[in-house]
Amino acid sequence: MAGKPMLGHHDSPIPTNSAPAAANAIDRIAVRTRDRTLRGRQGEIPVRDYVPEAARADAAALLWLHGGGFAWGNLDTAESHMVATRIAESGRTVRTVDYRLAPRFPWSRPGAVNHFPAGLDDVVDAARDLAEHAERIVLGGASAGACLAVTAARRLIAVSGLVLCYGIYHAELPPPSASVRDSVRGLAGYRQLSRPAVHRMNLNYVGRPDLLDSAFPGGGDLTGLPPTLLLDADHDTLRASGETFATELETAGVPVSRTVVSNSWHGYLNRHQLNGFRFALDAMTTWLDARDAAFGMRDAPSR
Numbered sequence: 001m002a003g004k005p006m007l008g009h010h011d012s013p014i015p016t017n018s019a020p021a022a023a024n025a026i027d028r029i030a031v032r033t034r035d036r037t038l039r040g041r042q043g044e045i046p047v048r049d050y051v052p053e054a055a056r057a058d059a060a061a062l063l064w065l066h067g068g069g070f071a072w073g074n075l076d077t078a079e080s081h082m083v084a085t086r087i088a089e090s091g092r093t094v095r096t097v098d099y100r101l102a103p104r105f106p107w108s109r110p111g112a113v114n115h116f117p118a119g120l121d122d123v124v125d126a127a128r129d130l131a132e133h134a135e136r137i138v139l140g141g142a143s144a145g146a147c148l149a150v151t152a153a154r155r156l157i158a159v160s161g162l163v164l165c166y167g168i169y170h171a172e173l174p175p176p177s178a179s180v181r182d183s184v185r186g187l188a189g190y191r192q193l194s195r196p197a198v199h200r201m202n203l204n205y206v207g208r209p210d211l212l213d214s215a216f217p218g219g220g221d222l223t224g225l226p227p228t229l230l231l232d233a234d235h236d237t238l239r240a241s242g243e244t245f246a247t248e249l250e251t252a253g254v255p256v257s258r259t260v261v262s263n264s265w266h267g268y269l270n271r272h273q274l275n276g277f278r279f280a281l282d283a284m285t286t287w288l289d290a291r292d293a294a295f296g297m298r299d300a301p302s303r
Contacts, residue, residue, distance in 0.1 A: 028089040029054050035075070040125035042118050046098035047126050048075045050088035058292045059092040060160050061134035063127050067143025067166075067267070070102045070119065070205035078270045079142050086272075086281045092288065093134065097126045099148065102205045115207030116215045123152045127159075136160045136295065138226075138288065142269050143167060143238070144205075150217045153225055161291045162228040163284055166266050168238050169245040170218035173198040176240040183235050193237050193266070218245050222252035229287045230258040231280050236266040259283060 029052040038045040064087070066073040066080035075081065075098045084094040099122040100114040131137050138161040139149040146167025153159045173195045176184070193201075206215045213220065218241060228249055232242040239260065246258045261268065264276035271277055 029091050031085060031088040038126060038129055041121045042100060042125075045122045045126055046075065048081075048084070048096045048098075050084045050094040050096075052088050052091050052093065054091060055093055056091040056292075058296050060136035060138045060288070060292060060295070061093040061095065061130055062087060062138045062140055062163070062288070063095050063097065063123075063130055063149075064163075065097055065099065065123060065139075065141030065145030065148050067141065067145045068101070069201050070144045071104045071201075072101065073145075074098055078272060079145075079267070082272045082277075083142070083269055083281070087285060087288075090285045090289075092285075095126065095130050097123055099123050099126075102207075116205055116211055120148055120151055120155075120215070123148050124155050127152055127156055131156075131158060138163060138291070140164065140284075141167070143267065147216060150225070151215065154217060159226050160295065161226045161288070163231075163287065164228060164242075165231045165269060165280060166233040166236055166238055167230070167242060167245070168198065168202070169216060169241045171199075171202050171212035171216040173237065174218075174240045174244040176237060177243060180237065180240050180243070183239070184237050187235055195237075198238070218248060222249055222254060225249065225252070225254045227255040227291065228257070229284065230256065231283055232258065232260045233264045233266050233268055233276070234260055234262050235264065238266055257287060 032051045032053065034049045034051065036047050036049065038047055064080065064084050066077045068077070073080065075096055080096045084096050088094045099119040101119065102114055127137060127139060137159060139153050139159055140163030141149040142165040146164040147169055149162055149164060150169065153162055202212060202216065203209065206212055230242050230246055232239045242258070246256050249256045261276050261279055268274060268276035269280060
């Protein structure tokens, strides 16, 4: 198959070599980075802005969030820095956020700080600041960052799109489909996050079980969310959450494009030398450009 990657609600993996990697093939634009500190409800919020020297006037700004189980990651994580750099090189302003992290081990220890909604507050405050300087904004993220992006979008008014990669959207990981079971059979270690392990991670993030429903959008009211792109990993138990979430979005009337990236594992955006990274960046830039074009057509003066 030639041309751009097929974007739609695909349950079967799309081969990563089925389309050219436009994120690498384009003429890259020089990008300036600027580290800043914002003031938010929880205190200081470090952010990094990626500003292309020839930014496209029609391009929505992207707020991009790294993953890491809500407890790891920073602005220099490849999943943050490399993704933001590649997208900015296509002419789009990108902001990454060093949001507050939940405590690491021992998880959920008494008196621990930065449980939910500390990190989410940082994301919402950083997005509101970005919206003051951009005509339109899109929120996006990977893994835990994808969850934060959706939850933040539910609190914000003017979000024109969501770009989500191998996210966890449910407090309890949904039962896997036969396709997911087949794709993870025999895998070990971090590549196969068990349902109990995911539940412990989620409890650590919120600190209290009664906050789970507020922190995870899956199973809740998704009405009014903007058009959404989901890029799930092939060999990943969290793909069960992506499958279920895509169906929930469609039921809520949200336009959804979903692709399973063939022969990829959870966290593939941390490995920029692999085909999965290149395929995903191509899919992201293609979808974002299409959203820009749609807004341009809507806002064009009638004749």
